[in-house]
Amino acid sequence: MFKRSRSSKSAPIVGLDIDGGHVAAAQVMANGTFSVKNAAVSELPRGIMRDGELADPGALTEALRGFFAENGLPQHVRLGVASQRIVVRTLNLPPLADERALAAAVKVEAPDHIPMPIDEAVVDFQSLGDVDTPAGPRTRVVVVAARREMVERFAVAVADAGLRVEGIDLSAFAMVRALRSGAETDARLYVNLGGLTNLAVANASGCLFARAASGGLDTIVSTLAERRALTTEHAAQWIAHVGLAADVDTIEGDPDLVATTRATLEQGVNELAETVRGSLNFYRSQEAVETVERGLVTGRGATVPGLVERLGEKLRLQLEAGVVHADDAVAEPSRLTVAAGLAVASRD
DSSP states (O other), X not given: OOBOOOSOTTSOOEEEEEOXXXXXXXXXXOSXXXXXXXXXEEEOOTXXXXXXXXXXXXXXXXXXXXXXXXXXXXXXXXXXXXXXXXXXXXXEESOOOSHHHHHHHXXXXXGGTOSSOGGXXXXXXXXXXXXXXXXXXXXXXEEEEEEHHHHHHHHHHHHTTTOEEEEEEEHHHHHHHHHOOSOOOSEEEEEEESSEEEEEEEETTEEEEEEEEEOOHHHHHHHHHHHHTOOHHHHXXXXXXXXXXXXXXXXXXXXXXXXXXXXXXXXXXXXXXXXXXXXXXXXXXXXXXXXXXXXXXXXXXXXXXXXXXXXXXXXXXXXXXXXXXXXXTOOOGGGOHHHHHXXXXXXX
């Protein structure tokens, strides 16, 4: 969205998702169907990312160079960004069919809704079409603004790895693009639980709201690792093993470690629920909101037994795990959702 693809249509595009603790890349077949055909996931060293923003560009460049070489991936990428400092707003503008006129209207209206200096921001928008409002027909647009320095910092680090950045998009938009079937008629919540809690509200027209917050599944894993002096890899294994579905007395393993893991998960889900609830309340305080009663949860958090169901109970929403379709040879599809959505410009 911030930067659109200009390369030849024949150039294979890889969606590149740089999460807090991992990097994921995916190629997608989207000719009538939507399926991941080639993908790879690798852990990122701690310290490269911080709350969705790039803290160590040099280390990211080296990690990406090795990641793409090891997996033999194409060099043309569409990059996703997610940060607490990215602003997404939905505006109702006078009916405008002409793209240039719509862009001009957004340029005039956006500064009143974007809490950052416009001359320091990259601003883009997507039209959601015409809607009826109490004030009459309006053209609804979703406006996205990000600090220019943040976006350019990402792009330079990726390019220095020998990759060609063909596009830069909001990770939340990519998540929706990957998971939305096209048959939905109501507004739904989409949540990616990874290094961040990245969420969106979207209906059949497109994404109405998006927000990223700290404290995804990686935070729960880190908390357990610190409490029991475990490596993050070991802690992640215990989180997946214990989950929230089974009675703790039936789970194999050291009873104290099982109990600590369950307690850490319970606390973590409470915090996740507060984060999501706060974002939904902010969405509901804006104009042109739609009722949200159900949603999809993806990312590594969606694979933890019982987590999606528990989160739904706390939010009083009907939630289910959302995973992109992938070939049998593709590993960890739950961590490929954003990358898959980035690999295509649309689901049409």
